[in-house]
Amino acid sequence: MSDNESRPVVVGVDGSPASLAALRWAVADARRRGCPVDVVSAWHPDYGVVIGPLPAELLVEMTPQAVKAAAQKTLDRVVEGVEGVRIRRVLVEGDPRDALVEASRDAELLVVGNRGHSAIVEAVLGSVSAHCVHHAACPVVVIRAPKTEREHASVAAAAPLTPGPLL
Structure with a gap:
């Protein structure tokens, strides 16, 4: 990166509500800073554990080319x-944690979403946002996913907590 070129705000996206909120936040911040936004999406073929025969249609969707095409489609859609800021689309093959940490090396700021998994899921799968906070080469902003109307309604409708049994 040349000295007269401004460093971008980097944002990780995967199409989830949290990543879309992170993208909106990153774009607004980049407008204030007057710098571009690198929108990074990582893909990798993840075959997991498959037991038993699979339909041919599913196997076709699992090819590296199909997984890459789906990731590109998601990146283009998000x-x-x-508008109002220069966007650079970056599609990377690999682990999203590694891709975002690498992108942070030349970034002004890294913005990621937090899906809000349970503690058990985070312990098993690992958290992209936590990894970025600990390993990025620039400041990191973690944006929580916006609550849906259903979540707002369920919180409001929940019974009040009491200190003990009701008599």
């Missing part, structure tokens, strides 16, 4: 309509 940046549609973003």
Whole structure:
């Protein structure tokens, strides 16, 4: 990166509500800073554990080419309509944690979403946002996913907590 070129705000996206909120936040911040936004999406073929025969249609969807094409389609969809800032789409093969930490090396700021998994899921799978907070080469902003109307309603409708049994 040349000295006269401004460093980008980097944002990780995967199409989830949290990553879309992170993208909106990153774009607004980049407008204030007057710098571009690198929208990074990572893909990798994840075959997991498969027991038993699979339908041919499913196998076709699991090829590296199909997984890459789906990731590109998601990346293109999430940046549609973003205006007022220069956007660079970055599609990377590999682990999203590694891709975002690498992208942070030349970044002004790294913005990621937090899906809010349970503690057990985070312990087993690991958290992209936590990894970035600990390993990124620039400041990191973690954006929580916006609550849906259903979540707001369920919180409001929940019974009040009491200190003990009701008599």
